[in-house]
Amino acid sequence: MTLSIAYLGPVGTYTETATLAYTQWLQETQGKDSILCPYPSIAQTLQAVATQEADFAVVPVENSTEGSVTITLDTLWQLEGLQIQKALVLPIHHCLLATVSSLEEIKTVYSHPQALAQCQKTLESRLPTVQLVPTASTAEALQSLKTEKNSGAIASSRASQLYNLPILISYLNDYPDNCTRFWVVGLETTTEGKYLSLGFSTPANEPGALVRPLAVFAQREINLTRIESRPTKRSLGEYLFFIDIEGSLTQSPVQAALEELPKYTEVLKIFGNYDVLSIQATGNNK
Amino acid sequence: MTLSIAYLGPVGTYTETATLAYTQWLQETQGKDSILCPYPSIAQTLQAVATQEADFAVVPVENSTEGSVTITLDTLWQLEGLQIQKALVLPIHHCLLATVSSLEEIKTVYSHPQALAQCQKTLESRLPTVQLVPTASTAEALQSLKTEKNSGAIASSRASQLYNLPILISYLNDYPDNCTRFWVVGLETTTEGKYLSLGFSTPANEPGALVRPLAVFAQREINLTRIESRPTKRSLGEYLFFIDIEGSLTQSPVQAALEELPKYTEVLKIFGNYDVLSIQATGNNK
Structure with missing residues (x-):
């Protein structure tokens, strides 16, 4: 079976380079063939997976200079059932x-x-x-x-x-260590890996409303590697939070934290438990 | 003396509408005249204040649908001495x-x-x-x-x-309560107001590195109204945090929190202590 992989096209984008590295890894480690399917927007790329038009989508998440790719976070929150299967980090040389x-x-x-x-x-x-x-x-x-x-x-x-x-x-970046992190997103539930990503909304306008869910992880010495806020879009000052932690669903401190977390959140979504694949700018994985 | 106010031009932008509301407020409450100076980018608008080309700049900070205006946060962090004098909230009808x-x-x-x-x-x-x-x-x-x-x-x-x-x-917004928050930025140090904005970097990769500075406010029942992360631009996974709290530098719990905060931060910048001015879409202040 050939896997179909959606990405922000056309050919020649950085997302295509990340996608090629992923398909090479799929071939080398699992013997799986895949074809690349370009889409005109990141939202359509993720929708292609949600509607089972594609098996996976490769989407940019954040860049070390410019920060989050907000459409990726917003779409992941809106669509149901999407799970991060893998993260890829690509050096970007403009x-x-x-x-x-x-x-x-x-x-x-x-x-x-x-x-x-x-x-x-x-x-x-x-x-x-x-x-x-x-x-x-x-x-x-x-x-x-x-x-x-x-x-x-x-x-x-x-x-x-x-x-x-x-x-x-040949070199136009403002910062030499310019990198972009991508996520490979699919429908399969992931339960193991070095990183866990989740998103939640909190009860509004309470002192400590945001600190309490974060403390659930800190108390258990679980490292928080990233936190990003996004508007709920309903009203100014209402936010969703996206966090990445170092940890796996197989570890009991992580399990305990996730059991306690719903006490302090309104809506909670687990986006996946995954490992990182480092890749070179040429599209070869290290 | 006529005040000069920098904004993202040309005439007809939403920032101009916010700026007009501010100049009207300056005229009505302080009897001050002002002229509007359009600039081609948000970064240049803020630089005009830093170099004393303009007295104030009006810049968008966040929108209820699309979130932060990251160039505003990044420029505020990079330039020295800028202080938020006032916040303005403008309903946006596209x-x-x-x-x-x-x-x-x-x-x-x-x-x-x-x-x-x-x-x-x-x-x-x-x-x-x-x-x-x-x-x-x-x-x-x-x-x-x-x-x-x-x-x-x-x-x-x-x-x-x-x-x-x-x-x-005549009405194109996806969400009816679409609003943008603007900041009026100047060089005068502000020490009183309903909101306090600050930014900090934290020691990297320690469990709880972000939770500790936030807990400083939560322990004193100080409400955190917003948290935003931005990349340091040096390396993927290193962040700056921008937070808004409800509180004034005249209040002792806020003073105590700000005394404790440097224990958990690397670089800490206070961006200002200010009130909010609500304005109607027509440019009149309520």
């Missing part, structure tokens, strides 16, 4: 692709808003007068190079090869 | 502006990414096939209507009047 030969000729730079933000300071110092134009993906930004001579696009070196477009600046 | 007379004629919809996201579900159901194109502000989205007949722009009813552009759909 390049400036252009068909002109000097920086002075560039008037406009296109890219995904996250990529523009990750290169903001470099762009300000090296291309202070260009207009920055957001696009739906880094790969989509390349379309503009075909029709608009005095333009540049921020994308990966892989995208440069795939679309046969020259690299004008 | 309209679809277009020069064509039916929805079927619209091929592309332009707006700021936050506005596109706040109308996402409505757009999917009423305009499922249109292309969504992000712009630097809602007012800038209107430029496209001049050159591209089959386009629409999401902006305010005030923008429709200012630019003399017809409204095709």
Whole structure:
């Protein structure tokens, strides 16, 4: 059986690189074949799994420079039954692709808003007068190079090869350790792994309403590696919380914490228990 | 003396509406005149105050549907000496502006990414096939209507009047209680008000590293109204935390909490102690 894997396309996005690393890992460790299915948005990628159009989705979760990819968290909360199967961490090295030969000729730079933000300071110092134009993906930004001579696009070196477009600046990141964490999401319930992700809402406007659920983990010396808040969308000042802990559902302190947690939360969702796969920028897993 | 107030322009943005409400309040309560100075980005708006080019900046902080405006938090953390003087809450009612007379004629919809996201579900159901194109502000989205007949722009009813552009759909929000919180930022140190905002980094990778600073407030029954994490940008998994509490620097439990807090934080910044001004969508303050 060939597995179908949904990702934010078209080919040449960083999500595709992460997805290729995952399919290689599936092939090497489990002997499973898979095909990649590009979708135009992250929400549609996750919906494809919820409706069983695809077996897995690979979605960006957070970047070390720009922070959370909020549409991923919001969609995971809204859809039922999705479970994180694996996390992938990909180093992100942005390049400036252009068909002109000097920086002075560039008037406009296109890219995904996250990529523009990750290169903001470099762009300000090296291309202070260009207009920055957001696009739906880094790969989509390349379309503009075909029709608009005095333009540049921020994308990966892989995208440069795939679309046969020259690299004008090979390193554009503001921060050298620029990495993005991705989640592989499926329908199978996961019960084992190094990390556990969950989301909850709390009773509003009570002193300590947020501290109490977090203390449930701290009291048991369970490390909280990430906390993110998102609006409930109903009313200003009402939030959902997404947390990642180091721990497995097979460990009794984690089990005890999860038994106590519903005392302090309104809605509680377990998003999965999973391991991390580190990958190189070329798409090979280490 | 006339005060200069920086905001994300051009005229017709929601930030301008919030800024007008603030200038009206300044006039009515303090008899002060002010002029509005539009800037092309939120970062430049805040920098104008830091460099004393402007007396105050009005910047969006969070929206009830889409969450934090991360560039505001990141810039506030990076610049020195900025203090929140006041919070403003503005109801946001998005309209679809277009020069064509039916929805079927619209091929592309332009707006700021936050506005596109706040109308996402409505757009999917009423305009499922249109292309969504992000712009630097809602007012800038209107430029496209001049050159591209089959386009629409999401902006305010005030923008429709200012630019003399017809409204095709007068209510486009996904959620009825769509509100944005703004901060008025200046250089004067604030020591009194209903809310206190602060930011801190914590020693990394220790169980309870985040819970301890939050418990400092919970133990004193001080209500935490918001918590937001942002990456330090150095390395994946390292965060800064921005919190808002209900309390004033004149209150002894707050003073005691702030004395204890540095035990559990690395860098700690107090962003200001301020009150909230509620405003109507028309720009009049209640």
